[in-house]
Amino acid sequence: MLNFNPLSPLSEQAVACLLGAACGDALGSIQEGTPKRLVQPISDLQGGGLLGVQAGEWGDDTAMTLCLADSLLACHGFHSRDQMDRYLRWWQQGYRSCTGQPPRVGKTVLAALTRYQHTHDPWSGDEDPLTAGNGALMRVAPIALYYYGERQSVERAMQIAAWQAMLTHGEERAVQACQLVTWLLWQLLDGEQDKEHWLDPRRLLSLLKPWGAHWHPDIVDVISGSYRHKDAQHIRATGYVIHTLEAALWALWQCDDFASGALLAANLGEEAGTTASVYGQLAGPLYGLSSLPAHWRSQLHQAAAIQQTALALIGANPCEPSGEERQRIAKQWAERLAYRGPVSTLHQFTSACHRHQLVVFFDWGQWQRDPLQLSLAEVKELSELAARKVLSALLRIEQSNEGTLLKAWESGLLRGLLLQLAAAPIPPVA
Numbered sequence: 001m002l003n004f005n006p007l008s009p010l011s012e013q014a015v016a017c018l019l020g021a022a023c024g025d026a027l028g029s030i031q032e033g034t035p036k037r038l039v040q041p042i043s044d045l046q047g048g049g050l051l052g053v054q055a056g057e058w059g060d061d062t063a064m065t066l067c068l069a070d071s072l073l074a075c076h077g078f079h080s081r082d083q084m085d086r087y088l089r090w091w092q093q094g095y096r097s098c099t100g101q102p103p104r105v106g107k108t109v110l111a112a113l114t115r116y117q118h119t120h121d122p123w124s125g126d127e128d129p130l131t132a133g134n135g136a137l138m139r140v141a142p143i144a145l146y147y148y149g150e151r152q153s154v155e156r157a158m159q160i161a162a163w164q165a166m167l168t169h170g171e172e173r174a175v176q177a178c179q180l181v182t183w184l185l186w187q188l189l190d191g192e193q194d195k196e197h198w199l200d201p202r203r204l205l206s207l208l209k210p211w212g213a214h215w216h217p218d219i220v221d222v223i224s225g226s227y228r229h230k231d232a233q234h235i236r237a238t239g240y241v242i243h244t245l246e247a248a249l250w251a252l253w254q255c256d257d258f259a260s261g262a263l264l265a266a267n268l269g270e271e272a273g274t275t276a277s278v279y280g281q282l283a284g285p286l287y288g289l290s291s292l293p294a295h296w297r298s299q300l301h302q303a304a305a306i307q308q309t310a311l312a313l314i315g316a317n318p319c320e321p322s323g324e325e326r327q328r329i330a331k332q333w334a335e336r337l338a339y340r341g342p343v344s345t346l347h348q349f350t351s352a353c354h355r356h357q358l359v360v361f362f363d364w365g366q367w368q369r370d371p372l373q374l375s376l377a378e379v380k381e382l383s384e385l386a387a388r389k390v391l392s393a394l395l396r397i398e399q400s401n402e403g404t405l406l407k408a409w410e411s412g413l414l415r416g417l418l419l420q421l422a423a424a425p426i427p428p429v430a
Contacts, residue, residue, distance in 0.1 A: 008357040013189055013285040014145050014314035015307050016292065020284020021065060021141055022306055023296050024262050024276030025058040031272040032059070036237070039269040045296045051104075056299035058098050060105065061138040061277040062306075066096045068164060069142040069309050077146075078160045080122035084167055088113055098301050106239065108133040112168035125170030132173040134244035136165035138274045140178045141281040142313050144185035149315030151350040154186045155210075174241045176219045181245070181278065183208065188285040190396060195286060199253065201225040218242045228253055237268035237275040244271065248278040258283050258291035315354070323384070329356045330421035337415045346405045350395055358421065359392040360385065371397070372407055379416040384424040391417050 007015065023045070030042055030049040047055040067086040075082050089095035090103065091113055097103045105113070108131050112124040125136075140161055147157035161182040165175045184198070192198045201224045208215070208223065215223070222242065227235070227250035235250050236243040247268055255261035261283050265276040284292065297303055333349055353359050371393045382390065394414070398404045408414040 007289070010189065010314060010354060010357065010359070011311055012289045014149075014310040016284035016287075016289040017141050017145060017185065017188075017281050018065070018069075018284075018306050018310040018313075019289070019292060019297060019300065019303060020258065020262075020280035020282075021277045022058050022062045022280070022300055022303070023292055024265065024278070024280025024283075025061040025138075025273050026053075026056050026296075026300060027262050027266040028271075028273035028276035029053045029057060029059045031266050031269045034269040034272070036269045039267055041263075041267045043263065045293075045299055054301075056296075056301050058277075058301060059273050060097075060103050060109075060135075061274050063090055063097045063103060064109075064135070064139040065141060065277075066306070066309060068139050069146075069313055070096070072142055072146045073309075073312055077150075078163055080163070080167055083164065084113070084116050084122040084124070087168070088116065106133060106135045108239075109135045109168050122167055123170075125166045125168050125174075127170040127172075129171060131169065132171040132241050133169055133239050134174070134177075134241045134271065134274050134278070135239075136167075136169040136174055137177045137181060137241055137244060138277050140164070140181055141185065142309075143178075144182045144189065145310065145313035146315075148186060148189045149313060149351070149354060151347065151354055154183060157182050157186060169241075171241075173216050173218055176214075176216055177241045177245045180208075180219060180223065181282070184282060185285065188282070191392075193286070195252070195256075198286070199225070199249070219245075222246050222249065232264075232268070235268060237265070237270040237272055239271045239274070244275050244278055247275045248282065251275075251279045252283055252286070258287045259293050259296075315351070326356065326358055326384075327422045329358060330418045334415050334418035334422060337409060337418065340410070343406060346409065350398075350405070353391065353395060358388060359395060360388040372404065372411070372413065374413060376412060376416045379413065379420055382417075382420055382424070384421060387417050387420045387424060391421070 027045060029051060030046060030053060031039055033050045045055055047053055064087065067090050068083060071079060071083045071086050086095065090097060091105050092102060094101045094103065108126065111126060115124040116122060143157055143161045143164060147160060158179040161178040162175045165178040169175065187198060204223050222245050227246045230250060235247050237247045248265060251261040251265040254264055261279055262276055265279040266272050268275055329352065333352065371390045374390065394404060394408055405414065
């Protein structure tokens with residue numbers, strides 16, 4: 001049975017990401033394999049199509065996503081051989097498939113798994129330009145969720161996204177598309193909610209500049225907003241990874257709610273399952289869990305198991321911790337940060353803030369003041385919510401300005417915030 005409340009904001013986004021991807025996959029499965037010119041548009045989740053799916057039944061996109069998630073959780077991070085072993089079990093035994101039966105497998109993935117069987121080399125992705133398929137992009141969401149929960153860095157997550165792609169898809173566009181979507185997901189988990197700001201081409205090109213010398217021109221074209229000025233007639237949903245990426249972002253750009261965009265992506269036909277799945281993993285956290293139609297969630301196969309996987313990936317407890325629990329964690333870390341220690345302590349601290357929901361999501365566009373300029377006297381006057389906002393601002397600024405947390409630790413600001421969190425009156429539960 002699904003239980004969506006109470007969930008912390010970060011937990012909701014994680015659940016919305018995986019359930020959104022699975023809902024998109026289920027919708028697209030109805031139109032999977034249908035030539036674009038022959039598509040009869042659907043307006044709701046239903047059964048049928050060329051594959052004869054049942055309503056709410058998803059395909060290889062979600063199955064491989066769950067295989068990757070299982071591997072990350074079991075191995076405490078990326079493990080190439082374990083991932084490939086799980087994909088083999090999926091292909092040969094139906095492990096993690098929706099029906100429990102061996103699935104239909106794309107030719108690029110199939111070739112990689114066959115090579116792995118014979119060579120035992122997990123790095124089996126083909127680098128041939130003709131193999132720039134979407135089979136790694138469709139499963140990438142768990143990388144962003146897991147490494148955000150671990151709070152290592154977006155750069156680390158992008159590297160892992162590339163590695164997981166290279167196991168089955170070595171062509172550079174297939175790899176870089178996974179990195180781009182991981183970066184976009186990271187921004188959503190970090191509180192981005194303004195679609196125009198999130199997808200602004202000039203902003204994206206600027207923020208992604210550290211990798212700019214290496215982006216393939218076709219990826220740069222998508223980052224630059226190639227999808228913005230196309231109509232449905234000029235959008236394709238083939239297995240080519242650039243088509244999939246462009247079509248998913250096009251559906252996002254065209255619509256302002258989850259359901260409309262998911263149907264738009266599904267009704268493109270061709271590789272509709274993957275297109276709508278990639279759309280769903282982005283649109284879910286963008287629009288929020290409540291944006292997924294309730295009757296879609298109730299019909300979705302294994303929805304409760306997918307929800308629990310999302311919560312495990314993000315490393316959060318299913319329920320929002322009590323105010324008393326937040327106070328206990330804040331006090332514990334205030335004592336630990338009383339004296340200067342190794343910088344690695346800050347990585348552990350950051351992870352703890354997200355695991356125990358000391359952070360809070362708010363309208364980042366309204367944030368104006370540099371938190372490092374707060375005096376300790378001002379910190380002592382902050383409410384619990386305001387102190388959590390300042391702490392959240394520090395964690396966010398650290399991502400683009402490494403060393404911010406260290407300065408806050410050295411100045412006593414970090415410990416002051418934690419002491420205030422531990423002592424401030426807890427607001428009553430509404």
